[in-house]
Amino acid sequence: MPAPSLSLALVVAATFFVAGVVKGVTGMGLPTVAMGALGALLSPLVAANLLIVPAFVTNVWQLFAGPGFLPLIRRLWPMLASIVAGTWAGASLLTGGNPRLTTAALGATLAVYALYALVARPLSLPARLEPWLGPLVGAATGMVTGATGVFVIPAVPYLQSLGFDKEDLVQALGLSFTVSTVALAAGLAAHGAFRLDNLAPSSLALVPALLGMAAGQVVRRRVSPTTFRRWFLIGLVILGAEMLLRPLLG
Template identity: 55%
Template sequence: MTSSMIGIEAAFIGLTFLLAGFVKGVVGLGLPTVAVGLLGLVMPPAQAAALLVAPSMVTNVVQLFSGPRFGQLLRRLWPMLAAICAGTWLCAALVPARMMVHATAALGVALVLYAVVGLAAVKMTVPPAAERWLGPLAGFVTGAITAVTGVFVIPAVPYLQGLGLDKESMVQALGLSFTVSTIALAISLAMGGALLHMPVLGASVLALAPALGGMFIGQWLRHRISVERFRRLFFCGLLVLGGELALRGAF
């Protein structure tokens, strides 16, 4: 690869994480979805997921400690969080390497499903009695999808939205779920060797700066624009991006 191509790729990665961080700053989620989706246009999903680790970890930890209910949420959500780890590691260990050639298509399908759910404004309600079994189920499926695509929003986000949390608790619960998902993904990638290469580690750390910059800009802009309008544009963009990845991965 020539130096000019390396420069173009580095600029694309930086702009991608700037945009992904901006989206997260405005709507509270979307960094891994936007980053892995756009990076999936130029690299395999596993490589995109490896670049995601540092920016996702730091921005999610910042979001996690933005509220006072960490202990309360941890006690309530630990079955789902444990299942996320189990699903990620089990799927990563059991899915044959030859199946990973379909990861791009799987990522596209995951993005399309997420966009459709978002545009339809589907709001599920989780009865308290169902949390005991539905939480671990949602966590395990989320972990399995994370292992293949690097995206950890489906079905964790709709499940958390169905718990009826207040806005502050919801933002903190998302940060908790995403932090655990990122840790599980990082361990899975490290065990598979994807994080053992210094260039990947270095690129992931360098991507942290634009991600944090975009996040702070998005937070500043959050109170100055219609979040609902932005969410619709965000999901429409994901729908187009996911469709393109699904079609490209299928052929």
């Protein structure tokens, strides 16, 4: 990864701070915001490399903050295993694809997720569907993660449909995101696109991300999380649409 200029380094730091604020307020969104904003300035591959350490640390923090780690592993392991396999396969698209196309794919993913979150009604899936639907969702999530660096589609709507209480849902999301982060790093490394020396700039990005999370927790006490989330999703739709259309307009 080439050494960034001072101005680019400041933009990256600001991006991870804002992404941390979003995660601090809503409990999720750091990878989504970081990939969306950085993908508008850098190639999605470079953005994904920067994302690894902040995403891993903040998601592990979220994962172990909840009460039921082992029961979640037993329930969700088929989906998690499929995430790993799908990410491994999809990483070839991010590492070997046309940057214009991967940027458009990233924009489409962001826009679709944000529109779904804005307008869709919550789903409720019966438990009998989990044995076969979980692996399918995991494989699809892995492919999207490998191709774009975004972990949310379709894992987040699926996990929200399983009837978890609030604390278990937050922990289940943290588990899914942690597995996705590790799988993404492994997939990039397998294709020669992630090396140990990439950990240094990614680790530096952790500092503003953690500061942003702390600030977001303060904001959460003063601003309605529902209102904040709505405007965040609207901004994500606009950003995703711009990235999707950029190859056609450029």
